[in-house]
Amino acid sequence: MKDLNFALIGVAGYVAPRHLRAIKDTENRLIAALDPNDSVGVMDAYFPDAAFLVEFERFDRHLEKLRQNGQKLHYVSICSPNYLHDAHIRFGLRQRADVICEKPLVLNPWNAEALQRNEVETGQRVYTILQLRLHPVIQALKTRMAQQAVQKHEVDLSYITARGNWYYASWKGEMPKSGGIATNIGIHFFDMLIWIFGAVQKSEVHLHRHDRAAGYLELERARVRWFLSIDEKTLPQAVREKGGRTFRSIRIDGEELEFSEGFTDLHTESYREILAGRGFGLDDAAPSIALVHSIREAEVLGLKGEYHPLAALPQGRHPFK
Template sequence: MKNFALIGAAGYIAPRHMKAIKETGNTLIAALDKYDGIGIMDSHFPQAHFFTEFERFDRFIDKWHREHDKRIEYIAITTPNYLHDSHIRFALKSGAHAICEKPLVLNPHNLDQLKVIEEETGKKVYNILQLRLHDSIIALKNKIAAELEADPTRIYDIDLTYLTSRGRWYFVSWKGDEAKSGGIASNIGVHFFDMLSWIFGPVEENVVHLKQPDANAGYMKLKNARVRWFLSVNYDYIPETVKASGKTTYRSITVNGEEFEFSEGFTDLHTTSYRHILQGGGFGLEEARNSINIVSTIRNLPALGLEGEYHPFCRKVLG
């Protein structure tokens, strides 16, 4: 049994981490969040110590190590994106491995600094990149790898479309602040960009066509793929047929015009991710680098509008 702590216990994704800690046979020693309405902990670890102030949490972690002559071996981090870097540093310097939600950090240079701290402390940073553990995506990667082995010059045409409706609260929260979330591409797109670059190779060209608070779109040339992408949190842009079915989310990836279906199998991927880490696997700093480079570049590129290889949904926004 391993000992865990959790920073960001009241967040949307935190219950999946609590469930993963429990289902892998481990225990949560302490949790931190400035918001204290987290009865969800009663379903997982009612005996865990809880703190609303970082200073008291810090003191507890240090004191617990000394009094129990054992360590909290992993600290899970589910805080707002802009705080990940700081909380990862805390975990490593506290003698724990860090398991952090995506995006791991907002900028590539943060990865370089964390690598130095890894070397200093002997502890590891793990990023939750659960799409890499999805059965359908693994099958797609294997299929593409076999085809590229037969023809290394092959280029695939891909359309990535992801819309997940969010209310007005989104733009008032940290998620609507680009300095804190990294913007739409970082907040809801980073795991898709990771998955695509994992399968089709690194980015050779990156173009942004649309950049608005509620929608981003662009074009990427990967080593073996041309990708048109559209990401949004605006319900208005969801196709009418999807709205008619009562759904508020639309996810589509087409490869050479054929729909790639991966809507099922998401339920237990955090537990699968934890099991993967605890068995000696996991995805570290270098695995995260491609996707962090992509979203950081997108954040700093100008939007070109309806020019070149833009995603068809751009016309929903720009007319």
């Protein structure tokens, strides 16, 4: 599908250019964008002719005017902070458009259930970005795992993506707005693990702080020790010496899976899949939303039981406390 009209909410942020590019690469057009922050020079590289508004009410009025003039809005793309997603999705559905919303689609299972009812009421669809499911290495892993007879694989997942002090001053550092690190950063990996190894049977949390979290998951076909961190001091020495800020490791039954490359165009690929009728919707997102919600609510057990070895690393203080 091409030549479709898009509107975008949250166009001034970090991830928005990947959506602008995906809209362009799929031969569609942006007709309007909203952001309370007007640092949106990036639009020139993609859609200089699109309307840009900093006030929601004017954005709403503009879309209504286009509608009354017979211009159909096909999709609303959402790149706003996590806690605003469900309200922005509802706005998109009320515009009689389908919605493409960033991860995590919503913060709580009941938000997703409400959106399911909104889909039925409006007859429109909600899609989300779960780009790891489109990563060739992860797809090959899923195929390989499905062919093996092993009852429970032993998995260690470590994902360290260093963030500076700005993170704690932004909405991303606020639990009610981002959901905290397990939700905001971990959701990609939790979705991937459930997608490959099946439903969650047991979940324990050993550590859950502003800058790191660790726990243990029992899935239908895997036992997973997981560790997530945004503290650069938790990066392996070899990564730090090379000036790197990210470390991704998945060890399955003692074997390392290499998947550092291949992340660049996955938003465009996500859009292609959605436009071809193969997008991931509310049902696909639900299991990982339920898991991250339960992780947020869980009692933190400390270093007991099946904890990830990196959970024992020394912990620093919150930079602003």
